[in-house]
Amino acid sequence: MLVIWKKSQNTDALASSLWRRECGNPWVIQRRFMARERKRKRIRQVSFDVMISREKHVRQALWLKDLLVTRPGHTISMIDFREEVKNLGMRVRRLYYLLEYYDTLFQTRVDRAKVEWIELGEDGRRIVELERRLMAEYEPCLVENLRKLLMMSEGEKICLKRIALLREPLGLPHDFEQNLVHKYPQYFEVVIAKDKKYRDLQPFLKLTSWDPLLAISRREADAEESERDPHSFRMRFPGVKFVRGRDAQFLKSFQMLEFPSPYDPNHGYPKLSREAVKRAVAVIHEFLCLTQESKALVDSIAEIRRETGIPKKIGELICRHPGIFYLSWKGALARHPHMEVVYLKEAYSKPYEGERLKAARLLRKGPLVQVKEAMALTMWHADLAYDKRHGTDCFLEGRQFPMITYDAFESTFQSELYREQKIKYENL
Known part of the structure; x- marks a missing residue:
């Protein structure tokens, strides 16, 4: 029995060694396959990645401007400023250049108690006044976008905490609950309900009246104007040879599916079915159309995932449709893991010829x-x-x-x- 056991052990070892020599290591094959699949699904486009690099300083200046606007007197002490920066996981010294180079936007002063304060400069106050004037002028447009967002959600309601996280891409003011929600009682109301994420009672923003004229997506409106296929999305690929083989068959069958309206949360499609996936793509497409720059963080879309019926793996869904969206990892590679930005390709065009940095141009601009x-x-x-x-x-x-x-x-x-x-x- 002992000899037979040794013989079978040697035989198995010999067979496994021959199999590895002929077929290769299965884990290596799987890793190579996964890397090949990931490379096939996502090809980097520099024109979109360059935009994140060029907007770096502007985003930081806008963040400091918004921080000062929310404080009384539009001032903040240097101690509180350092605490706010540390809470974001950033280094304070990297933001000191805003106070050194852009003294017309932000100024520093020392009071009698020798406490250093940061306040808005002359140009900073004018930009804040410009923002207030634009928000007052385009307030009906912001209210309409907020109504559309609620119409895409299940039960026509979303938690106020999640809407606050969507304030920046949607262009909502800081005090939108007082200025927009309570100002339009014919459209909105605040109700208390249990939230699945926070697992307790939370205030929800609920839509009071349904408008069928708003339940028309941007893709459907564009298809009627240009007389295109009412079931297909507008796609743009980085190269001619990008779509071929199985990818071409998948995209062709995906485009031929009937277009499900994103404003129908009670669609009744089975989970992970082809129709449910196309509706999730339509919801992301419509949400990006409601934003000011036709782009948003992946985390922002994840905030409304449960309400709108979007699957969990949003990044994989976006990478699966490279002709409609582009997922930039530029911010994630720069030590910002929550800076994965998704762009709507049809809202951008090619960069200008002769431009130093080849950045995409925004065609659909929001008022803000x-x-x-x-x-x-x-x-x-x-x-x-x-x-x-x-x-x-x-x-x-x-x-x-x-x-x-x-x-x-x-x-x-x-x-x-x-x-x-x-x-x-x-x-x-």
């Missing part, structure tokens, strides 16, 4: 994008003024230029802010 462009233009002129005073070059020092595109010049070239910044720069 002007605030971002005004901030970028002010920072650009502040960089030029700083270099002229000190005889330096921002490119040589490693300071990246803010998000300056030709679209920003077209929309703000005749503005009062641009003329005043130009006069300041010429008089230095």
Whole structure:
């Protein structure tokens, strides 16, 4: 018995060694297969990744501006500022350049108790006033987008905490609960219900009246205007050879499926069916159309996942449809794990010829994008003024230029802010 056991053991070892030699290690094959699948599903497009790098300083300046606006007197002490930055997981010294280079946006002062404070500068106050004026002017548009978001959710209600996390991409004001919710009782009401995520009673924003005229998605409206296929999405791929073989068959069958309306939460499709997947893609597509820049963080979409019927693996769903969306990992690679940004491709066009950094151009601009462009233009002129005073070059020092595109010049070239910044720069 002992000899037979040894013989069988040697035979099994010999067979396994021959199998590995002929077929290779199964775990290596699986890893290679997974890497090949991941590479096939996602191909990097520099035009979208460059936008995140160019907007880095502008996003930080807008964050500091929003922080000051929420504080009484639009001021914050340096101690509280450091605590807020640490809570975000950032380093304080990396934001000190905002106070050094852009003194027209943010200023520092020391009171009698020798406490250092940060406050808005002259240009910062004008940008805040511009934002208030735009929000008052386009308030009906913001209310309509919020109504559409509630119409896509199950039960026509979403937790107020989750809507607060969606405030930035949707362009809602800081005090939207007082200015929008209570201002329009014919559309909204606040109810108390149990939330599955927080597992306790939470205030929910509920829609009081259904409007069938709003239950038309952007894709359906574009299909009626251009007389395109009413069931297909508009796609754009990075290359001609990108779609072939099984990918082409999958996309063809996916496009031929009947288009499910994202404003029908009680659709009755089985989970993970082809129809349910297409409806999830339609919901993400419609949500990105409601945002100001046709882009959002993946975490922002995950906040409304349960209410809208989107599956858990949102990143895989987005990567599965590279012709409709683009998932950028630029922020995640830069030590920001929650900065995976998804873009709606049809809202962007190719970069301009001769542009130094090949960044995509935004075609569908929300009204509040002007605030971002005004901030970028002010920072650009502040960089030029700083270099002229000190005889330096921002490119040589490693300071990246803010998000300056030709679209920003077209929309703000005749503005009062641009003329005043130009006069300041010429008089230095």
